[in-house]
Amino acid sequence: MFDDILDNYLRFLESLTVEHFIRLFWFYIFFEFLRYFILEFAVLNLWKLSKFFNRGKYEKAKKDFWFEYPLISIIIPGKNEGKHLYKLIRSLNEQTYRNLEIIVVDDGSDDDTEIIGRDLEKAGLIDHFIRNEVRGGKASGANTALRFTKGKYIVHLDADCSYDRDAMEKIIIPFYMDKDVAGVGGNVMVRNYKESLVTSLQAIEYYDTISIGRVVTSYLGIYRIISGAFGAFRADALEQVKGWDIGPGLDGDITVKLRKLGYKIKFEQEAVCLTSVPNTVKKLTKQRLRWDKSLIRFRVRKHKDVLIPNQAFSFLNFFAFLENITYNLILNFKWYIYLIDMMANYPSQLINIIITNILLYTFTNFMKFVVYSLYRARTNASYTYFLIYIPCMVFYFGYYLRVVRTIAYIQEFFFKRSYKDPWNPEKTSVHAQRMKL
Amino acid sequence: MPELKVNKEESTVEYAGFSFLLLTDLNLDVEKVGFHSAVIIDGHDRSFIRQIVRRIRSHNSPDIYLKPVFILKGINIIDPMVNKLVDGTLFSLEQIELIIPEVERILTKTGELHFTNSLSFEAQMIEKVISYMFTCEIQDLDPIPYIYSANNYYYPILSVNFNHKDEHMALDILEIAEREGVFDSSYVDKVYLCSGCQNGQLSYREVCPKCGSSHSTTEDIIHHFPCAYVGPLSDFTNEIDDQLDCPKCNKRLRHIGVDYDKPSVLHECKACDHKFQDFNVKAKCLACGQDSLVEQLKGREIRKYSLTKKGQIAAINGFVSTSKDIEEIIGTVKFDTFLTMLKYEIERLKQTEGASNICAIHLSNPSQLYSKMGSEVQKVLLKDLVKVIRSNIRTSDIISFQSSSTIVLSMNEIPTRIANKILTEIVEMLKRLIATSFKDISVEFEMEVVKLDYKLSPQLHIQQLTKNFG
Incomplete structure (x- = not known):
């Protein structure tokens, strides 16, 4: 046979x-x-070449950033994420950049998140722990956090992630390279790649399709999704769009909203974040169904005006x-x-x-x-x-x-x-x- | 019918053989109270009554603090401390015959009491409280919520002895008294005292967690469901009407729970602009000004105390010392330690065939003895007794006080007959010591020796040892 x-x-x-x-x-x-x-x-x-030629510009931006030393507000909204908080906060406290304020929003958790969050706040490891008694969803959690931020830049994180020591520094520098940049996406890698075949395959996908894909789209100026796991925004731009809209798919949605206002969105490959991806086919399918539905909901329906030539056409x-x-x-x-x-x-x-x-x-x-x-x-x-x-x-x-x-x-x-x-x-x-x- | 004699110059009233001191102003020589059967305070002014009652009941001499006190009522007495510390009221001196039985009863009861000069301040206070309770036939010492109290709760006959600053000591003394078996107690409430000065008069405020200021504003946070906008209520108000409009999507908010809700609140500090969700709660002490987080306050239980049988006997015979006082005497071990060592000795005897003993020397008339001495002299006496005993026993034997009148000691690995002989000699020496040092005092001693039996518990041995002491 x-x-x-x-x-x-x-x-x-x-x-x-x-x-x-x-x-x-x-x-x-x-x-x-x-x-x-x-x-x-x-x-x-082309990107590599441009990076080489722009290295002086990058160094200047870095210098400007350190000279200004702006306050960065890190917001971490989520429900029942208490168990991840300690590891996350530890990686944030290790950052090379220290002018950070950390705001955790507990979106109606029904586990020990409140106790853990309050303890972290009391211990001075986070600046604010905000609890919404009733769950409002990821967008409302993030928007609640926004009310407490004081920073010039807002970094949105997911609680089940951890970050390279220089991640916060790296994700903000692109704002200093181009004043029109309003959002920068970080590079998400898979922490639990060894857990199962599904996680190993996702790790490869994150390396090639997602990370390299984003380098390419970012260079071409068509980068579409600032990942919720690690994304930085200019506070004034977020104020203009009045924060996040209802998800699922709010990461892509806010990127489009910013782009519509004429802002540029960049991907920073060197700002690395590690996340845990779904470890079974069932969980992965659920996640991807949610991600893929957002293409229809946001691009084909909600923001279809982008495809129509009008005054705001770009x-x-x-x-x-x-x-x-x-x-x-x-x-x-x-x-x-x-x-x-x-x-x-x-x-x-x-x-x-x-x-x-x-x-x-x-x-x-x-x-x-x-x-x-x-x-x-x-x-x-x-x-x-x-x-x-x-x-x-x-x-x-x-x-x-x-x-x-x-x-x-x-x-x-x-x-x-x-x-x-x-x-x-x-x-x-x-x-x-x-x-x- | 006895005649009522009022001496306005001396401010006294005499009736049926009793002399009453009539107090109308604060120029009181409180020692005078001791020369009369009872005191009548002219109740024209609440503050005046409070001060006079305080001065009488806080006096050190039982001749004064146990004296019956009555109010000649001109006004309503609403002060709970005063109400607890007076023995009755009169509407006019013509009613004096009505209080005579009470005066008689109190004076008779007072006559039954033996007073000792207790070893320590704590013991003196305990004695004072229980003797007052005995004369007034009070079984329970109830805490009363009292606005003038530094602890918020007042134990009138005890707290009255302290100034505002030291009032918390009343709680310590009651704890000691309970440990000594004078009182049983039950839980009533809990108070929180300043960690600096132990005052309970605190001003609680919600303060900014960042700068500690209590100057802040509070607003509800609104979550608008359709567009996920989250902001304080003021973001949604408009200048035209009372309606709420979303600043993000311009939709009107209609129905809480349907198109919006209020998931939390936003506080904003007016001093430092800090925005926060949860206040810190701080307590400012009104006495010393210390501002503490509530977690740092000192929590104390307020309990109701009931006189035990032991307490009643101590009230009559006098209360000499607390175990804390006698533990301080060098050369002795705590009674608990003595019991533990006794237990080990009994265990050891199970393995060996030796003979060990415990002995006791008991002062038969402690109140007579102690009442004639000041507290310092009492301490000197006890120290001397221990010194004599120590010099006549081996260094491996231990001495302890079971009470201020009973000394126990171990005599291990020695025949009981010999132990008896040694003890008799010690008692003779003690008698001689007291006879030479305290000439006017006659002291009687009792003694007992018990051979240790490994089948019996330490407690049974102690019972056996002290059962014959009066």
């Missing part, structure tokens, strides 16, 4: 011409390889949206078109096509992982540890995530399921849906 398949496959390869190859693997060549490797690689080189915002919608939404469905195309026109070659696709993607993934290592700030693990997991990335990224994304899009597009997500309290989601937010 296996010999037959192999034999058949070798014959298929022998008969493959360039035209034939392009016809059979058009999806990989034009969309995946071109966009996610060639284009990315080219932009990475080409960069338009391009950022278009790129996002094209590569995540349209291509996701185009992949099914490709699948149907192959099944309809080359049913006898389907197995060979799938095998070739898997080999092509695996080869690309290996190449990306190795080549991109030249462009990463650092990793929190040995590269060699991940090499054996690279072959799984085809199935993880090409099949699993694609299916999850498809389900999420359908659920949100036709059923507006994000408004039913218990991640947000129902009392707020009801209004968000009514107001089409």
Whole structure:
């Protein structure tokens, strides 16, 4: 059986011409390889060059930042996050930059968070512990924290993360390089990469697709999501947009709101944060369904005006949206078109096509992982540890995530399921849906 | 019908063989009280009554502080301290015959008491309280909430002896008395006292956790559900009407719980602009001015004290010392320690065949003895007794006071017959010592020796040892 398949496959390869190859693997060549490797690689080189030429500017910005020594307000909203607080606060107290105020908001926790938070406040390890007796959701927690901030910059953190010693310093410097920058996203890496296969695969995804992807989009000026786990904002800009709107997907939403006001958003690869990612397929699926629904809710619905030429039209915002919608939404469905195309026109070659696709993607993934290592700030693990997991990335990224994304899009597009997500309290989601937010 | 004789010059009233001192002003030589059967205070002024009662009841001499005190009422007496410390009221001197039985009763009861010059101030206070309770036939010492008290609660006959600054000592003394078995107690309340001066008159304030100022404003925080805006109430008010409008999405707030709620409050310090959610609570002492966090205050239990049988006997026979007083005498160990060592000795005897003993020397008439001495002299006497005993026993034997009138000692690894002989010699020496040092005083001693039996507990041995003492 296996010999037959192999034999058949070798014959298929022998008969493959360039035209034939392009016809059979058009999806990989034009969309995946071109966009996610060639284009990315080219932009990475440009970014590296620009970084080299701008190193003087960076040093000046750093000097200006230390000279001004602004107060940075760190806000940590969350529900039932007490167990993570001590580790988080310890990593914050280790920061090279010391002019920080730490504000923890307990969004109606029903565990020991209040006791832990009050203790930390009493011990002087945090500046404020604010408790909302009733849960209001992540956005209201963050907005509550905003009321207590005094800093020139606001850094939003997730409680289950920890931070490099120089992370706060690094994430603020981009504000001093360009006065139009209103938000900077930090580089999130996976702390629990060894926990399971799922976490190892996510670690690779965070290294390549997320981190490198954000370097590229940031350089192109179309960076879309400042991660809630580690994002810095100018306090005055946040005041202008009146803080966060209801989630899920509030990270991307606030980024768009800032961009709409003409601000620039940057990604800082060297500001590193470690987070714990879902360790089972079930938990991961739940998380990704939530993330992917926000593309429809925020980009296609709430902020669709970005795509319409009007007074506030910005080409960069338009391009950022278009790129996002094209590569995540349209291509996701185009992949099914490709699948149907192959099944309809080359049913006898389907197995060979799938095998070739898997080999092509695996080869690309290996190449990306190795080549991109030249462009990463650092990793929190040995590269060699991940090499054996690279072959799984085809199935993880090409099949699993694609299916999850498809389900999420359908659920949100036709059923507006994000408004039913218990991640947000129902009392707020009801209004968000009514107001089409 | 006896005749009522009023001597206005001397301010006295005589009736039925009793002499009453009539007090109308503060120019009182309080020693005069001792020459009369009772005191009648002209109740025209509350402050005056309070001061006079205070001066009589806080006096050191039982001839004065136990004297019956009555109020000749011109005004309503609402002061609870005064009410607890007087024995009755008269509406006019014509009613004096009504108080005669009370005067008689108190004076008779007072006559039954033996007073000792107690060893320490604490013992003196305990004796004073229990003798007063005995003469007034009071079983319980109730704390009363009292506005003039430094501890907020007042034990009239005890607290009256202290000035405002030292009033907390009343609580210490009652604790000692309870340890000595004079009182049983039950919980009534808890008070918090200044950690600096132990005063209970404190001003509690909510203060800014940053600068400690109590000058702040408080606003509700509103969470507007549709747009997740969170801000103080003032963000939502408008200048036109009383409605609330969201500054972020401009929607009108309609219904709490439906489109908005108030999840918390925001306090803003007017002194340092600090915004916070939880105040610190501080207590400012009105006596010394110290400003402390409430966690730093000293919590004291206020208890109701009831006289025990031992307390009643001590009231009649006199209360000489507390165990704290006799523990300070060099050459002795605490009675608890003595019991522990006795326990080990009994355990040791289970393994060996030796003979060990415990002995006791008891002063049969301690109140007669102590009443003729000052507290310092009493301490000297006890020290001398211990010195004599110590010089006649081996260094390995130990001495302890079971009470101020009973000395116990161990005599280990020695036949009981010999122990008896040694003890008899010691008692003779003690008698000679007292005869030479305190010539006017006759002292009687009792003694007992008990051979240790490893089958019996230390407590049973002690019972056996002291059961014959009066």
